Amino acid sequence: MQRLGVRTGAPATALARVGKYTLVRGVALFFTVVVGVYLTILVANMGGYVDQIRRASIWEMVAVGVAANPELQELSPAERRRLIEQQVKILEERMGLDRPFAVRSFMYLKNALTLDLGRAEQLTSDSGSRQVRLILLERLAPTLLLFATAQLLLFFVSVFVALFLSRRYGSTLDRAIVALAPTSAAPAWFYGVFLILIFAAALRVLPFGGMVAAPPPRELLQYALSVLRHLILPVTAIVVSAIFLTIYYWRTFFLIYSSEDYVEMAKAKGLPSSAIERRYILRPTLPTIITSFALTLITLWTGAIVLETIFNWPGLGRLLFRAIGLTDTPVIVGSVVIYAYLLAVTVFVLDIVYALVDPRVKVGAESPRS
Amino acid sequence: MKALQEGLRQLARYPSAVAGLVIIAGLVGLSIYTVASMPLSEGIRLWRGSEGVWLENPKNAMPRWVNLFPGVNLPETVVLSTTASPGLKRVEALSEDLKQVSIAFAFNYPYDDFPQEVSVFLEGTYEERRPNVSLSWKTPDGREIRLGERPVRAAETYRLSQDARLQRRLGGRAPEVGLFADPGAEKPVPLKGTYSLIVEGLLFGESDDLDAKLVVYGKVHGLAGSDHRRRDIMVALLWGAPIALAFGFLAAVGSTVTTMVIAAIGVWYGRWVDGLIQRVTEVNLILPVLPILIMVGTLYSKSIWVMLGVVILLGAFSAGIKTYRAMFLQVKESPFIEAARAYGASNLRIVFRYMIPRVVPVLVPQFVVLIPTYVFLEATLAVLGLGDPVLPTWGKVLEDAYSNGALYNGYYYWVLSPSVLLMLTGLGFAMLGFALDRIFNPRLREM
Numbered sequence: 001m002q003r004l005g006v007r008t009g010a011p012a013t014a015l016a017r018v019g020k021y022t023l024v025r026g027v028a029l030f031f032t033v034v035v036g037v038y039l040t041i042l043v044a045n046m047g048g049y050v051d052q053i054r055r056a057s058i059w060e061m062v063a064v065g066v067a068a069n070p071e072l073q074e075l076s077p078a079e080r081r082r083l084i085e086q087q088v089k090i091l092e093e094r095m096g097l098d099r100p101f102a103v104r105s106f107m108y109l110k111n112a113l114t115l116d117l118g119r120a121e122q123l124t125s126d127s128g129s130r131q132v133r134l135i136l137l138e139r140l141a142p143t144l145l146l147f148a149t150a151q152l153l154l155f156f157v158s159v160f161v162a163l164f165l166s167r168r169y170g171s172t173l174d175r176a177i178v179a180l181a182p183t184s185a186a187p188a189w190f191y192g193v194f195l196i197l198i199f200a201a202a203l204r205v206l207p208f209g210g211m212v213a214a215p216p217p218r219e220l221l222q223y224a225l226s227v228l229r230h231l232i233l234p235v236t237a238i239v240v241s242a243i244f245l246t247i248y249y250w251r252t253f254f255l256i257y258s259s260e261d262y263v264e265m266a267k268a269k270g271l272p273s274s275a276i277e278r279r280y281i282l283r284p285t286l287p288t289i290i291t292s293f294a295l296t297l298i299t300l301w302t303g304a305i306v307l308e309t310i311f312n313w314p315g316l317g318r319l320l321f322r323a324i325g326l327t328d329t330p331v332i333v334g335s336v337v338i339y340a341y342l343l344a345v346t347v348f349v350l351d352i353v354y355a356l357v358d359p360r361v362k363v364g365a366e367s368p369r370s
Numbered sequence: 371m372k373a374l375q376e377g378l379r380q381l382a383r384y385p386s387a388v389a390g391l392v393i394i395a396g397l398v399g400l401s402i403y404t405v406a407s408m409p410l411s412e413g414i415r416l417w418r419g420s421e422g423v424w425l426e427n428p429k430n431a432m433p434r435w436v437n438l439f440p441g442v443n444l445p446e447t448v449v450l451s452t453t454a455s456p457g458l459k460r461v462e463a464l465s466e467d468l469k470q471v472s473i474a475f476a477f478n479y480p481y482d483d484f485p486q487e488v489s490v491f492l493e494g495t496y497e498e499r500r501p502n503v504s505l506s507w508k509t510p511d512g513r514e515i516r517l518g519e520r521p522v523r524a525a526e527t528y529r530l531s532q533d534a535r536l537q538r539r540l541g542g543r544a545p546e547v548g549l550f551a552d553p554g555a556e557k558p559v560p561l562k563g564t565y566s567l568i569v570e571g572l573l574f575g576e577s578d579d580l581d582a583k584l585v586v587y588g589k590v591h592g593l594a595g596s597d598h599r600r601r602d603i604m605v606a607l608l609w610g611a612p613i614a615l616a617f618g619f620l621a622a623v624g625s626t627v628t629t630m631v632i633a634a635i636g637v638w639y640g641r642w643v644d645g646l647i648q649r650v651t652e653v654n655l656i657l658p659v660l661p662i663l664i665m666v667g668t669l670y671s672k673s674i675w676v677m678l679g680v681v682i683l684l685g686a687f688s689a690g691i692k693t694y695r696a697m698f699l700q701v702k703e704s705p706f707i708e709a710a711r712a713y714g715a716s717n718l719r720i721v722f723r724y725m726i727p728r729v730v731p732v733l734v735p736q737f738v739v740l741i742p743t744y745v746f747l748e749a750t751l752a753v754l755g756l757g758d759p760v761l762p763t764w765g766k767v768l769e770d771a772y773s774n775g776a777l778y779n780g781y782y783y784w785v786l787s788p789s790v791l792l793m794l795t796g797l798g799f800a801m802l803g804f805a806l807d808r809i810f811n812p813r814l815r816e817m
Contacts, residue, residue, distance in 0.1 A: 032649065036656035043662060046669045179386060182800030185742040186793060187750065193768070193777075197785060201777040208778065305660055306750050310772070321754065324664045332661070340656045 018352070025351050029344045033337075034113065040336045041108050044329045048101035053327065054121075055088075055097060062087045108333065115341075117334040122326040123319070132334040136316065142211055143315035147304070149231060150238035151296050158243060159289065162250030163277055166258055177247050184245030189306040192237035196310070199233060206233055209312030234311045238304075253288070257281050287354060294346050380809050387805030393798030401612035413609040417601065417762035424600035428486045431591035433783050444589040445481035451491075451583035459581075469573040471501075475584045476566035479510075484547045484560055486587040488530040490567065493581045494522035499574040506570075507549055510563025515540075515549065522571070522580065595783045597767070598774050606762035607787055613674070613763050614745045614795060621678055621744035625685025626737045632686060633694035634725045637702055638717060647691065654687040660750070667756030674758040677751065681744065690736070694729060701728045731810045738803035742796035749792055764788035 045051070062084050066072055072080065092098050096107075111118055117132035125135045165174045200208040206229060207213070213226045257263070263280045271279075282289075308317040316335060323331035381387045404413075416423060426449050436442055452459045452473055462470045494501045505517035505528070517536065520528070530536060530545045540548030543558065552561040571580040594603040636647035666680050701707065702725065710724050751757055752765025753772065771777075771784040 028649070028652070032652045032656060035653045039653070039657060040662075043665050043669075050669070178804075182386070182390075182797050182804055185739075185746070185796035185800035187746050189750070189753070190746065190789065190792065193772075193785060193789060196777055197782060201780065201782070305664070306753060309754065320661055321664060324661065324668050327669065332665070336658060336661065339658060343656055 022352055026348060029348050033340045033344045034109070036340050037112050037333070037337050038105070038109050041105055041112065041329075041333055044324075044327070044332045045101065045105065045108075048105075050327050050329065051097055051101055054095065055092065058091050058095075058097075059084070059088055062091065108329075112333050112337040115337070117337075118330045120323075120328050120331050122328045123323060123331055132330050135319065135331060136334055136338070139314060139316045139319045142313060143308075143317065145227075146231065146234055146308075146313060146315060147238070150235045153235065154239050154242055154246060155293060155296055157239075158246035159250055162247050162254055163281070165247065165251045166254035166281070167273060167277070169255060174251070177244055177251065180244040181248040183240075184242055186241060187306070188234075188238045188241040188304060189310045191241045192234060192307055192310045195233045195237050195240075209310070211314055234307060234313060237307065237311075253285065254281055257285055290353070291350055294350060297346070377809070381802075381805060384805035384808070386801040390798045390801030390803075390805065393794050394802065397611055397615060397795060397798065400608070401615055404608040405612055408605075408608065410609070413605055413762055414760055416605045417609070418760065419601070424596070424602070425491075426585050427596045427600040427602060428587035428589060428591055429596065429600050430598055430779075430781055430784075431486070431587075431589055431596045432781075433593055433595040433787075434590045435593065436783075437590060443480075443482040445479070445483055445485050445586070446590055447588040448477045448479075448485075448586040449583065450475040450477060452581045453583070467575055469578065471569075471571040471573060471580045473569040473571075473580075473582050474566055475569070475582075476564055477584075477586070478564050479550065479560065479586075480562050481560060481588075483589060484550050484558070486546065486589055487585075488546050488549065488587070489585050490528040490530065490569070491583040491585070492522045492526040492528065492569075493583075494524060494526070494571075495577070495579040496573070497575040497578060501571045501573045501578060501580050503569060503571040503580065506568045508566045508568065509549070510561055510565060511553075513553070594787050595781075597770055597784060603767055603784065603787065606764065606767045607791060609762045610764035610767070610788065610791065613761055614748065614792075617674065617678060617748045618741040618743075618745040618795070618799075621681045621685065621747075622737050622740040624678070624682035625688065626690070626733055626740060628682065628686035629688055629690045630694050630726060630729060630733055631721075633691045634698050634721045634729075636691075637695055637698035638721050638725065644695075647687075648695075651687045651689070651691045654684065655689060657684065659684050663747075663751060664754060664756060667751060667754075672756055672759050674748070674761060677748070677758075681747065694732075697729050697732065698725055701725050704728075735803050735807035735810055738799055738806055741799045741803075745795050745799075746792065764792050 066080060066084050066087070072083065075083065089098075096104055117136070119130040120132050120135055123135055124130055125138045127134070127138075129135070161177075165171075165177060168174055196208055199206040209230075211227060211230050212223065213230075217223045217226055258276075258281050260280075263276060266276050266280050305317040305321045307313070308315045309321060312318075320332065320335050322328075323335075381391070408416075426447065428447055431447075432444065434446070437444055450458065458473055458475060460472045462472070464470050490505065492503060494503075500521040500523060502519060503522050504519040507515040507517055509515070517528075517530065517533075520526070530549070533545055536545045537543065537548070543551065547558050550560040550565070551558045567584050569580075569582045573580060592602050592604050594607050596602055632647055636644040662684065663677065663680060666676065670676065707720060707724055710720050715724070748757070748763065749765030749768065752763055753769050755769060755773075757763055757766045757769065765788070767788040768785065771781065771788075774781075776782070776784040
């Protein structure tokens with residue numbers, strides 16, 4: 001890790017630099033979000049091709065409707081065709097399909113960026129609403145429940161175990177963790193399959209999937225217990241798939257910091273190890289820990305498509321997968337835009353916190369020279 | 371060469387690296403064997419083949435090695451046919467245009483469980499009148515069960531297990547149970563010994579002929595078992611290896627090398643090139659990779675090559691650019707670059723001959739660790755039903771298993787065999803990559 005000289009300057013210019021830096025970063029990040037969301041809109045619409053599918057399905061729907069209507073049986077084919085065309089035109093206008101895609105894509109972009117998420121085309125929320133906002137909100141709770149439980153557990157357990165290990169470098173436990181780190185090459189859903197096989201299929205002690213028993217228990221306590229039982233396997237899958245690698249990374253990270261001269265100095269002074277940990281290892285590494293924690297929090301939002309599919313968990317990941325399968329563009333764009341905003345805001349806040357906290361980060365300077 | 375030897379000697383000091391190398395060598399060996407023994411076109415034909423290709427396989431049969439467990443003695447499939455062994459067929463001329471064909475299929479049945487199904491495939495060649503065939507079943511204890519008479523068309527399939535009349539005559543038991551059950555036992559237990567199926571046919575023309583095939587479907591099949599479409603899972607397990615390795619390798623090479631080249635170019639040219647690359651990277655970090663791949667898969671094409679292209683495209687502008695950029699910024703100021711510039715090396719020459727080689731050691735471990743990520747990515751797409759529609763891969767076996775409720779129904783082998791192969795691939799590369807990381811980045815080794 002390279003050490004950059006600490007710059008000293010008058011506080012006023014520093015503040016001005018931070019202000020300018022903040023502004024530049026803010027604009028850059030917003031631009032990034034705009035481009036990212038626009039690209040998503042293009043992909044999700046297949047560059048306009050989805051419109052043709054929509055037109056065809058509108059045409060088919062209207063044609064079937066007209067053919068099935070006994071009152072219209074008398075019409076001649078030409079008249080019937082005119083009627084169909086008329087109805088199709090009304091429907092297309094209602095969906096805005098009469099305008100070219102290039103124009104509409106920017107309207108989609110504006111709506112997405114102003115968080116006017118609009119209405120879904122196929123999907124509905126459990127209460128029957130077509131509002132993308134409501135659909136997403138409904139799925140947010142299960143996703144947050146699952147991923148917050150798993151990620152918080154993962155984060156705190158790994159940081160504390162790593163801190164513990166960094167003091168016992170080379171012990172059996174330490175070597176075991178290092179040896180187990182490669183197991184994280186497999187994603188969480190993969191461990192999920194194994195866990196289902198063992199605990200649901202073979203031993204029959206835990207449910208195969210879902211979030212709550214069917215039918216859901218009436219009593220609140222029973223309901224909570226049932227949800228808890230359904231949480232065990234997916235949470236275990238997420239934790240197992242990442243824990244060893246995460247501990248390994250944090251351990252190496254802490255080891256690098258604990259070999260610094262000032263830590264040796266503290267040891268030589270005879271400070272207790274808990275004080276060394278707190279004051280000399282945790283404090284300088286805090287920015288990194290905070291960053292990692294913040295980024296962990298954003299990933300909660302996306303959920304995990306395959307894990308939720310495997311465990312039949314009614315979360316955002318599975319919603320996104322279904323939305324893609326049905327080419328329900330508003331839902332896709334809605335979940336991507338929220339993710340992009342969250343990511344951008346987090347990065348922005350982190351940038352500022354860094355600029356203020358860490359003197360080694362040079363604010364506003366041109367490309368750093370080492 | 372010497373550097374390679376030195377590298378290998380260093381690797382040998384890490385047991386996990388050795389284990390990883392052994393696993394990778396095994397997978398590469400498996401791939402070479404597969405490619406050499408079964409051309410891809412044959413693999414695809416077998417995998418896409420419907421019942422026609424796999425007519426003689428049982429459905430959802432376990433692998434054969436389960437019989438090695440104590441107390442397990444599941445039946446294997448018995449196939450007897452007159453086209454394969456014409457000696458089983460006896461033809462007798464009764465009069466000028468009347469022939470009698472007698473076919474006796476005798477087989478030993480030493481198993482503890484009933485077969486899955488029993489089918490007879492008849493094939494008649496005739497000019498005017500259809501051959502008339504009567505079938506009967508002989509059990510080891512000498513009973514004879516008549517299975518009825520029927521005229522035979524060009525190709526006739528008689529599935530005994532679906533014959534409701536036969537089931538009634540056997541006392542309500544499913545034919546594959548009733549025909550094999552010990553009549554003395556209370557619970558249905560198969561009677562061991564030699565069974566035979568007698569096929570007697572009357573032919574009404576000089577050139578008329580009759581061929582028959584008996585298939586007693588077992589409950590075990592091959593080394594890997596069979597799936598719901600009677601396919602031998604081994605085909606996909608074998609072909610999954612080269613496909614997974616190729617996809618993982620190409621995707622990892624493609625994304626790491628392009629990332630590095632882009633970072634180097636950005637650093638060398640600086641100014642707006644660097645700025646543009648940084649901005650594109652930031653946009654790319656916002657794009658969710660898996661949803662984009664799923665969109666490409668559902669909306670455009672499921673071809674593995676398209677996926678590979680998109681994966682490389684999205685991977686090229688990954689967060690790695692920032693790491694490489696920091697390294698290249700250091701390299702750029704080194705004296706040897708100045709020397710190169712002094713002798714008049716071109717920009718591209720400096721990028722490719724002076725800057726990139728400096729950073730390769732950092733790249734190698736990352737690259738090795740990335741391979742399993744992409745192997746699992748391919749499996750992930752397949753599990754979501756977005757695997758290449760043609761290719762037999764491990765992920766597609768998992769998808770089939772999952773969508774057919776393999777875990778609910780207890781077909782564990784169906785899930786386990788592809789999972790174990792995926793896990794081995796992941797572990798092999800990850801173990802090697804971690805060891806390489808410690809060798810190439812000595813700072814970690816001291817720790």
